[in-house]
Amino acid sequence: MEHFPAFFALKGRPALVVGGGAAAARKARLLSDAGAAVSVVAPALDHEMEALIERGLVRHRNGTFAADDLDGQTLAIAASGGVALDEAVSEAAQARGVPVNVVDAPRLSTFIMPAVVRRDPVTVAVSTGGAAPVLARAIRASIEALLPANLGRLARFADGFRGAVKATHGDEVGRRRFWERFFAGPIAAAVLAGDERWARERMLDAVNRRPAAESGGGSVALVGAGPGDADLLTVRALRLLEEADVIVHDRLIGPDVLDRARRDARRIDVGKRAGAAAMSQERINALLLREARAGRRVVRLKGGDPFIFGRGGEEAEYLRGHGVHVSIVPGITAATGCAAIAGIPLTHRDHVQALTFVTGRGRDGDPDVDWAGLARGRQTIVVYMGRAAAERIAGRLMAAGMDPATPAAMIVNATLAGQRVETAPLVRLGAVAGGEGGGRANEGPSLFIIGEVVRHADAWSEATRAPALLQAVGV
Numbered sequence: 001m002e003h004f005p006a007f008f009a010l011k012g013r014p015a016l017v018v019g020g021g022a023a024a025a026r027k028a029r030l031l032s033d034a035g036a037a038v039s040v041v042a043p044a045l046d047h048e049m050e051a052l053i054e055r056g057l058v059r060h061r062n063g064t065f066a067a068d069d070l071d072g073q074t075l076a077i078a079a080s081g082g083v084a085l086d087e088a089v090s091e092a093a094q095a096r097g098v099p100v101n102v103v104d105a106p107r108l109s110t111f112i113m114p115a116v117v118r119r120d121p122v123t124v125a126v127s128t129g130g131a132a133p134v135l136a137r138a139i140r141a142s143i144e145a146l147l148p149a150n151l152g153r154l155a156r157f158a159d160g161f162r163g164a165v166k167a168t169h170g171d172e173v174g175r176r177r178f179w180e181r182f183f184a185g186p187i188a189a190a191v192l193a194g195d196e197r198w199a200r201e202r203m204l205d206a207v208n209r210r211p212a213a214e215s216g217g218g219s220v221a222l223v224g225a226g227p228g229d230a231d232l233l234t235v236r237a238l239r240l241l242e243e244a245d246v247i248v249h250d251r252l253i254g255p256d257v258l259d260r261a262r263r264d265a266r267r268i269d270v271g272k273r274a275g276a277a278a279m280s281q282e283r284i285n286a287l288l289l290r291e292a293r294a295g296r297r298v299v300r301l302k303g304g305d306p307f308i309f310g311r312g313g314e315e316a317e318y319l320r321g322h323g324v325h326v327s328i329v330p331g332i333t334a335a336t337g338c339a340a341i342a343g344i345p346l347t348h349r350d351h352v353q354a355l356t357f358v359t360g361r362g363r364d365g366d367p368d369v370d371w372a373g374l375a376r377g378r379q380t381i382v383v384y385m386g387r388a389a390a391e392r393i394a395g396r397l398m399a400a401g402m403d404p405a406t407p408a409a410m411i412v413n414a415t416l417a418g419q420r421v422e423t424a425p426l427v428r429l430g431a432v433a434g435g436e437g438g439g440r441a442n443e444g445p446s447l448f449i450i451g452e453v454v455r456h457a458d459a460w461s462e463a464t465r466a467p468a469l470l471q472a473v474g475v
Helices: 022-033 047-054 083-096 133-146 151-160 162-168 172-184 186-192 196-208 235-243 281-293 312-321 334-342 390-399 426-433 452-456 458-472
Strands: 014-018 037-042 058-062 075-078 100-102 115-119 122-126 219-224 246-249 266-269 297-302 325-329 354-359 379-384 407-412 420-425 446-450
Touching: 014 022, 014 083, 022 037, 022 047, 022 075, 037 047, 047 058, 075 083, 083 100, 115 133, 115 151, 122 133, 122 151, 133 235, 151 162, 151 172, 151 186, 151 196, 162 172, 162 196, 172 186, 172 196, 186 196, 219 235, 219 281, 219 312, 235 297, 235 325, 246 281, 281 297, 281 312, 297 312, 312 325, 334 379, 334 407, 334 446, 379 390, 390 426, 390 446, 407 426, 407 452, 407 458, 420 426, 420 458, 426 446, 446 452, 452 458
Parallel strands: 014 037, 014 075, 037 058, 075 100, 219 297, 219 325, 246 266, 246 297, 354 379
Antiparallel strands: 115 122, 379 446, 407 420, 407 446
8 A cells, every 4th residue: 555545624725726727726726625724825816726816715915936835734735737846845845744736747746635535524535646547536426326316414413322322222233233224224314415404203113122122133135236347236236236245146147247246245056947946936936035034135146137028026925924125226138238239120110009018938838918919010029038939939929910020039148248139031040049040049138028029130131141142043
C-alpha cells in the first residue's frame, strides 16, 4: 500500500489553492463542500472560479504565489498548470510540513486527491496512487451505480438511534448484531425507500425489545440472476448476494455470478437439468424454510426472472404460508436476454401485436396450451425449456395452421462466452434442436423464438443469404 487512506477534517479550517483555472476551481469546490475556509491565490481567474468567489465559497488574493501564503494552512493544492510554479508550491509546503497535492504530479504530492462517491455523510474514496486517474474514475462510476441514492439518509437515521441502542444493548457483540440485522432488514429498506415515518416507528419497537426477543426469523429473497452474464445482475441482486448467509441456486447459475456473493456465504446447488431434478421442489421448499427459521438471510438465486417459469410463485406462497418474510428481486428474463444477443426485437410493431411466453414442459409432460391461438400469427412466441419437445411443438403449431416457413430461432448459452444463434423455418425447428449439422445444439441451456420478428436476426440474414445468391446465379 503506497498511500495511507485517511479523511481530513476540514470544517472551518484554512486550505489553500494555487491557480485560477478549471482544475483549481474543481479542487476549490471540493474543499468548500468539505467545509474548509478556502483561499485562492492567482493573478487571473476563469469563469468557474469567479462564480465560486461571487457565491462567497472561496476568498481570492489577486497576485502570484508567495511562500508565506502557506502560513497557517491545513493543506494546499497546486493547480496552476505551470510546472515551475507548482514545483515551488510543493517545495515550500513540504518545507513547512503542510500536506500538499499537485494536480497530475504524484511525485510532487504528499497526499492524493481520490475519485469520490458522495452520499453524505457516507463518502467513498477511490485512488490509484496517481498512477491511473481515469481508472479511478471508472471504478467510482461502478460504485456510484451500486449505492442507493438515500444511503446518506440511512446513515443519519442510524446515527440518531446510536445512543438508544447503546443504552439497551450493553455489550459490543449485542450492538453489532443489532446493527447487522437493522441494515439487512426491512427498517433500513424502508428508509432507503423514503418511508422514514414507518421506519422510525418500527425502530423504536426494535430498540426497546429485549435482545433475546429480537432474534426473530430469517428471510428469503427470490432473486433473478438474469440469462447468465454476471454484468446483467440488478443492483439490488448484487447487494443481496453480498449480504446473504446462504445461497440456494440453480445448477446453471455460472461461477461468475456466484463470485459476486459474500465469500463466506454457504452455497447449495439444487438445480435441475433437462427434466432431471437434483432435488425435488418439495425438498427445496423445506430447505428454504429451515434456513430462514434458523435466522439466516437466504438468497434463492434463479436463472432469468424468478416469476417467469422459475417456480418462484410456488416458493413464495409456501414460505409466506409458514410465516417467513419473502422479497422478490426481478431479473432479466431469458426471453429478453436471448432476443438482445440475437438482434431480435420481440415486439416489432410491423409484425407483432402480442408476445406469448410458453413452457415446453407441462406439469405432466406436454404443455396444455391453446395451439390454435398461438398459430394465428401477428405475434411472437417464446418457448422456454422446449428443446426436447421442439419437433412436437413445431408439429402442433403447423397442425393448427401456422405456416411451416415461419422463421424460428434457437439461442443457446445466451450472454455467455459460448453463446450461439441458429435459425431455420419452423418446419426444421426439430432438426435444429436435435443438433443437425454436428450436434452442438444440445450443449447448454436454450430457448426458442418463433415469429416474423426472427427475420431481423443477423443469423437469419446469414442463413438465407447464401441460398438467395445461389438462386440468383442459376445454381
